[in-house]
Amino acid sequence: MNSPGTKVHHLDGIRILDLFAGPGGLDVAAHFLGFKSIGIEWDRNACETRYAAGLPTIHADVSVMRESRFDEIPKTVDVLAGGPPCQSFSVAGNGKGRRALDTVKEFIHRLVDGEDEVKIDEDLHALGDSRTALVLEPLRWLLKAIDTEGRDPYKVIVLEQVPAALPLWEVYAKLLRSGEGRLKGVKYEAECWQLKTEQFGVPQTRTRAVLVARRPEHGTIAPLKATHLPFDLHRGSRNVDQAEMFPTTPGIPRARQRWLSMAEALEAASTLEDSSVDVSRLSTGGRMDFFVVSNYGSGGDPKNRGQRHSSEPAFTVTGKVSRNKVYKSVAEYEAGMSQRFTIPESGVLQTFPHNFPWSGHDQAQQVGNAVPPRLGMHVLSRALRGNAPSDDELAAATTWPSVPRTTTSELRVIGCGDQSQCPPDSHKVTRLHRKSAP
Structure with a gap:
């Protein structure tokens, strides 16, 4: 009692x-x-x-x-x-x-x-x-x-x-x-x-x-x-190299640090003791290289699903985050072989502890x-x-x-x-x- x-x-x-x-x-x-x-x-x-x-x-x-x-x-x-x-x-x-x-x-x-x-x-x-x-x-x-x-x-x-x-x-x-x-x-x-x-x-x-x-x-x-x-939401074309334009470098003032990417956040969480995040399924050849297709439309067109690469920040994490589709390659995308973020992974993208x-x-x-x-x-x-x-x-x-x-x-x-x-x-x-x- x-x-x-x-x-x-x-x-x-x-x-x-x-x-x-x-x-x-x-x-x-x-x-x-x-x-x-x-x-x-x-x-x-x-x-x-x-x-x-x-x-x-x-x-x-x-x-x-x-x-x-x-x-x-x-x-x-x-x-x-x-x-x-x-x-x-x-x-x-x-x-x-x-x-x-x-x-x-x-x-x-x-x-x-x-x-x-x-x-x-x-x-x-x-x-x-x-x-x-x-x-x-x-x-x-x-x-x-x-x-x-x-x-x-x-x-x-x-x-x-x-x-x-x-x-x-x-x-x-x-x-x-x-x-x-x-x-x-x-x-x-x-x-x-x-x-x-x-x-x-x-x-x-x-x-x-x-x-x-x-x-x-x-x-x-x-x-x-x-x-x-800030992340450029209105970049003119998909260019993964954009993610490397402002590398995180020791000694640079924090106000100039590049934004954090999905890959960086998930990789860091996966290395913690007893981690609830396993990124092996999202990796190819030991490197995280995936892209996410949003559950929401873009530009006013519900059929135009936005895409983000793993080297970029995630879309806004909403209550429908589990509906976003994750692909490791174009071949998987064309074959309809998608994955989903797990709850611990979604939580990490929200900056909750990996083991919350x-x-x-x-x-x-x-x-x-x-x-x-x-x-x-x-x-x-x-x-x-x-x-x-x-x-x-x-x-x-x-x-x-x-x-x-x-x-x-x-x-x-x-x-x-x-x-x-x-x-x-x-x-x-x-x-x-x-x-x-x-």
């Missing part, structure tokens, strides 16, 4: 609350920087991965936690982080996406201006799109902390989203700087950036909109410094939904310490520590001990009815 002392042990000293925590991209980043975190996650499968990884978790709806279980969040938490679901804003280039952005901006101002939240909730419900409500949750959690006796306002706020959400973070930032309305004079230094993951050592091209805010007494927020060069204990179902979706931990390390380190992660910290982030089964069981009790408080039907078991033998 999980004793109260065990619960205190796992939740002692937690500083970061990760809303919409997923399998733990930001939590993994926090771990390697030396900070403890707790995540709130709706998806049971992602929770199972988190328990296996030893990450404190509450299996719940973030809005339910805020409304009726706020007191369960450790009072040591002084950092609010999260990446709310983003599908509504992924289409911000068309009329529907722009309307979604404008709607959220309106609700942000209504919340800060102090309008009745019952009315706001009714209007959100009438929209018929729960994702719009979710992108407001970080602000509502901040206002809740300000309004709750015995709680202090968060010292630091870190939010990330797809690039199309940058205008929302700019609205957030403007209000946080003002301290107006329900913020009750609580002001923040706040900055927003659009970051390319390959410029921070992630072996894939992915762009994220990031907001970092912190109380003025902790100083201004300096921009993140890229450690790698992916668990539960829908593991490809878990991998694709996560924040790349290496990017998370750069963002959290800047937000919490005002500097970049050290080389030693980044090097250590390739291997995850072993987690005892007792720890996993204890964390599951904390997160799902009272299953009646978990999301509806998330623990429902479907039993197959066998026909009687004739």
Whole structure:
């Protein structure tokens, strides 16, 4: 049985609350920087991965936690982080996406201006799109902390989203700087950036909109410094030699390092002790030489599948990463003899440790939904310490520590001990009815 002392042990000293925590991209980043975190996650499968990884978790709806279980969040938490679901804003280039952005901006101002939240909730419900409500949750959690006796306002706020959400973070930032309305004079230094993951050592091209805010007494927020060069997404022709134009050379400042390729990342992971990555099947003559055909269309044509060579960064790792096809030769391509990235390989392309204990179902979706931990390390380190992660910290982030089964069981009790408080039907078991033998 999980004793109260065990619960205190796992939740002692937690500083970061990760809303919409997923399998733990930001939590993994926090771990390697030396900070403890707790995540709130709706998806049971992602929770199972988190328990296996030893990450404190509450299996719940973030809005339910805020409304009726706020007191369960450790009072040591002084950092609010999260990446709310983003599908509504992924289409911000068309009329529907722009309307979604404008709607959220309106609700942000209504919340800060102090309008009745019952009315706001009714209007959100009438929209018929729960994702719009979710992108407001970080602000509502901040206002809740300000309004709750015995709680202090968060010292630091870190939010990330797809690039199309940058205008929302700019609205957030403007209000946080003002301290107006329900913020009750609580002001923040706040900055927003659009970051390319390959410029921070992630072996894939992915762009994220990031907001970092912190109380003025902790100083201004300096921009993140890229450690790698950007990858040219619009190269005119396929030229593998492009990958060798800026070789990684000892002694060259980190800001001028070439981006990391799929081959480099997977090869490095395969050499680690007890590695979960075996690149022999992707190698020819001892050399990794493969190409990937994307599951998605290119240039507006769904039939025009993009291609990347192993000497280049991966495409954005999405929940459909397992549908990308991997070929070692043109002959294999013509013969339809494709392979797929394994879950550990996909995780490495996201910069998760090679031995991260992916668990539960829908593991490809878990991998694709996560924040790349290496990017998370750069963002959290800047937000919490005002500097970049050290080389030693980044090097250590390739291997995850072993987690005892007792720890996993204890964390599951904390997160799902009272299953009646978990999301509806998330623990429902479907039993197959066998026909009687004739």
